[in-house]
Amino acid sequence: MLYPPVVLNKKGLQTYLQRHLWFTQKEIKDFKKTSEKIAPGDLVTILSEENHFLGIGYFNPQSFYCLKLLSREEQKIDEKFFLEAFTKALKLRKSFYPGEGCFRLVFSEGDFIPGLIVDIFEKVVVVQIHTLGMERLVDFVIEALKVLFTPQAIVLKNDHTKRQEEGLPLYTKVVYGNVEDPILVTMDGIKFLVPVITGQKTGFFLDQRENRRAIARFSKGLQVIDGFSYIGGFGFYCLKSGADRVFFIDRSANALLLVEEIAKINHWKEKVITLQGDVFHILKNPPKVDMIILDPPAFIKSHKHVLEGEKKYETLYFLGLKALERGFFFGFSCSHFLKFERLLNFIKTSLKRLQVDGKIIFKGIQAKDHPINPFVEETFYLKGVGLYIEK
Amino acid sequence: MLYPPVVLNKKGLQTYLQRHLWFTQKEIKDFKKTSEKIAPGDLVTILSEENHFLGIGYFNPQSFYCLKLLSREEQKIDEKFFLEAFTKALKLRKSFYPGEGCFRLVFSEGDFIPGLIVDIFEKVVVVQIHTLGMERLVDFVIEALKVLFTPQAIVLKNDHTKRQEEGLPLYTKVVYGNVEDPILVTMDGIKFLVPVITGQKTGFFLDQRENRRAIARFSKGLQVIDGFSYIGGFGFYCLKSGADRVFFIDRSANALLLVEEIAKINHWKEKVITLQGDVFHILKNPPKVDMIILDPPAFIKSHKHVLEGEKKYETLYFLGLKALERGFFFGFSCSHFLKFERLLNFIKTSLKRLQVDGKIIFKGIQAKDHPINPFVEETFYLKGVGLYIEK
Structure with missing residues (x-):
């Protein structure tokens, strides 16, 4: 055996056969004894109660999901x-x-x-x-x-x-x-300055690539709001596709400084307006545009915050739709906890409150280099809906 | 008043305010009297019980949804x-x-x-x-x-x-x-022969345009099965994108004759193989390919046929995933009654039965010239999921 054994009980075996990759204490036979023998973070051999080899994983008794699977084959993890x-x-x-x-x-x-x-x-x-x-x-x-x-x-x-x-x-x-x-890097022909040390997450949100490509196609000749722009992914894709002007709105002055820099190196300076501040606030008295893209940070970070976070999404989408006379609205959520149906419901509620018609012409998910594991639902987190509105 | 009046009762007014476009007998005040006065198919003025103008629609007492809204403004329908x-x-x-x-x-x-x-x-x-x-x-x-x-x-x-x-x-x-x-028409640079008189529906399924574009991008250098090909939408988009060979499978010999013709006029004759027959049957002993696209006709045409139709989708997706050693699988449904979650469930069941891992790298809906009305759920009918499989 390559690594010390961890034995799954019946419940754990079920989870394994369901092709999930995570296991809790309750799914491990003799959890207490096991955790005394294995140092936190160690690699382990996963066995069934009948002593069949199931896989290789790592073990951390202090974590809720204390065992995670790395391989279904007997191989060294090196x-x-x-x-x-x-x-x-x-x-x-x-x-x-x-x-x-x-x-x-x-x-x-x-x-x-x-x-x-x-x-x-x-x-x-x-x-x-x-x-x-x-x-x-x-x-x-x-x-x-x-x-x-x-x-x-x-x-x-x-x-x-x-x-x-x-x-x-x-x-x-x-x-x-x-x-x-x-x-300095180039993505889809656009030069970006990515703050890999000081930025959010890994420096750039690659998960919106396909959505940026799709939305940019709508934007030719239009005025656009890129809300929660960070360093400007959506907006710059729109400019590349011929948008007339983009308003980049973000709370972070540092992010907007990068937006200005990126605008300069791509020669779009005169088409870029940055607005530093709270998107919720600015949308109450917004610049008139033909397209609004709202890609906020995760408002729901855990189960506990679903209600409170959902309220924020609902308010945000309402403000976005209200701000638009005619044109395209794109609302995103990167909260795994916000289901597609809920997102759509908030948009429906807004349309009813505003008594306007909208045609859904886009539903988007995370980019394909962020593949979804169908058995680990947490891996499906990014959703977006696009509408065409005519008041 | 432009047209004879139909009065919505409280329930009907609710539906109206919910921005739905269809109304049943139960949502109309004095339905029986109304239907005696109005000829089937006539244009009508829609009023509230308080005599407020609500819209213009048409009326057919013989239909379950006997009233459908055409306009929320008082205007002639001409x-x-x-x-x-x-x-x-x-x-x-x-x-x-x-x-x-x-x-x-x-x-x-x-x-x-x-x-x-x-x-x-x-x-x-x-x-x-x-x-x-x-x-x-x-x-x-x-x-x-x-x-x-x-x-x-x-x-x-x-x-x-x-x-x-x-x-x-x-x-x-x-x-x-x-x-x-x-x-003869050209779509996305591909010449198609569309049977507008003798074909299915309007002659060509335009609703798959974005999905064809997206999937074609994966197909460069690959061998592809286009199952339920009809006149070959998916397959020809793949050939345009550099697929090595496409197997077009369909029950209709006439459709496959058109596939051969279309192959000829686009100079892809040597890259096209047509297989006339039942996709379920052929997938049991399939040609080895790197990509399988399954876009069947609607297996669920009404509420009554959900169970029976779902079984067919489940079987089909299983056969498709089983047929694939390694590569891309795309499963579609154009049944409004098949929910996205169910479609995904069938794919998960198949992966479990086959004990293979799949990465979801695509979720698709109908093309944007088939906009979804968020308040008429029947308008959302086309769904597809794409996976990358490595056995």
């Missing part, structure tokens, strides 16, 4: 394991986005590697680790990334608060090479 | 009404599909014109009418289409069995100009 997984993932991404140098290489459970996120920004690799088990494997991850990409730099952007649940510290660190923040 | 509605709809379609000559101009309730479908195939217009009320307005429709498009021909493709519920005969008729069936 540099070779990651190199093979990354090679496969890279092949798929290259078929998704031929010619593109920026993409998500690994989307944790969506790529069957729990706890690991890897974003590639041309020569800079940004890694996010969410679990103790994965943190213990970080050297293998880094070595495999070096071999596959010969990057200029690898950044560990380990500042996600989720890590605290696993007892992990929050930090950002360049673990290999050098990086000058922000870095 | 050639001018349709000309204005079509002009608006055309403007939107041109912004959706610049440079394209084939699109759906009117998608009934999705465009707030119940009972009317209009597809434009360059110089040929195909009209489908589903209700008696709309059939009575057909001359206005035709005149407006003539003014707007100066078409070579207008075809009334009134052979949908839904018409029988309204007591309407089934027929196909060229009501203006001349047409040689099939007609």
Whole structure:
């Protein structure tokens, strides 16, 4: 046996056969004894009660999901394991986005590697680790990334608060090479400055790529609001597609400084207006535009905050639809906890309150380099609806 | 008052304020008396019990939804009404599909014109009418289409069995100009022969345009099965994108004859294989391919057939996933009655039975020239899920 054993009970075996990747204490036979024998974060061999091999995973008794599956085959989890997984993932991404140098290489459970996120920004690799088990494997991850990409730099952007649940510290660190923040990259022909050290998440939200492409196609000749713009993904895709003018609205002055910089290097300075402030507030007295895109941060971060968060989405969509005389409205949510149906309901409620008709002409999900694992519903988080409105 | 009055009761007013467009007998005040006074199919003025004007609609007491709303404004329903509605709809379609000559101009309730479908195939217009009320307005429709498009021909493709519920005969008729069936048109740079007289529905399924575009992008260098191909929409988009070979499978020998013709005129003859027969049967011993697209006809045509139809979808998706060693699977449903969640469930069940992992990399809906009316859920009918499979 490669690693110390963890035995699933009947309930755990069911979960395993349901092809989920996470297991709780209640799904493990003799959990207490097991957790005394295994150090937090260790690799383990997963067995059935009948002693059949089921897989390899990592174990952290302090975490609610104390066991996570890494492989259904009996294999060492080492540099070779990651190199093979990354090679496969890279092949798929290259078929998704031929010619593109920026993409998500690994989307944790969506790529069957729990706890690991890897974003590639041309020569800079940004890694996010969410679990103790994965943190213990970080050297293998880094070595495999070096071999596959010969990057200029690898950044560990380990500042996600989720890590605290696993007892992990929050930090950002360049673990290999050098990086000058922000870095200059090109996506879909647009130059972006991505703050891989000081930015949100890994520096850029790659998960909106297809939605940006789709929405930009509508925007030719139009005036656009890019609400919660961050460094301007949606807005710049629109400008690339011939939008007349884009209002970038964000709370972060730093993000808007980057918007201005990006506008300059793409020669769209005169088409860009930045508005620093609260989107909710600005939408109450908005500039007149033909298209409004609202892509807020997650308002619902846990089960406990569903009601309160939903209220925020509802208010936001209402303000957006109200601000629009005629044209396109796009509302997004990156809260896994907000179901598509609820999002749509809030839009319906707004249309009724405003007594206007809307035609739904778009439903979008996260980009395909953020694959959804059909058995881990948390991996489906990004949703968006687009309407055409004529008052 | 422009037209004889129909008065909504409290329940009907609720429906009206909910922005639905359909009303049942139970939502009309003094339904019996009203239906004695109004001839089936007549235009009516819709009023509240307090005698407030609510809208204009048409009335057919023999139909379950006996009243359908055409306008919330007090206006004559005549050639001018349709000309204005079509002009608006055309403007939107041109912004959706610049440079394209084939699109759906009117998608009934999705465009707030119940009972009317209009597809434009360059110089040929195909009209489908589903209700008696709309059939009575057909001359206005035709005149407006003539003014707007100066078409070579207008075809009334009134052979949908839904018409029988309204007591309407089934027929196909060229009501203006001349047409040689099939007609040659170009969509997204591909030449198609569309059987506007003898084909299914209006001759071509325009509702899959965005999904065809999206899926084609995955297909470069691949071998593909286009199951339930009809005249080959998906397969030809894949060939245009560089697919190596496409197997078109359909029950209809006539459809496959057109596939062969279309292959010839696009110079893809050597890349096309047609297989006439039952897709379920052929998938049991399938050619080895890298991509399988299954876009079956509606297996669920009414509430009564949900269970039986769902079983068929489940079996089909299972066979498709089983047939694939590694690569892309796309499963569609055009049954309004099959919910997205159910479709996904069938795919999950299949993955579990086959004990393979799949990454969801695509969710698709109907094309945007088939807008969804958020208040008429029947207008949301087309769904698809795409997975990447590695066994």
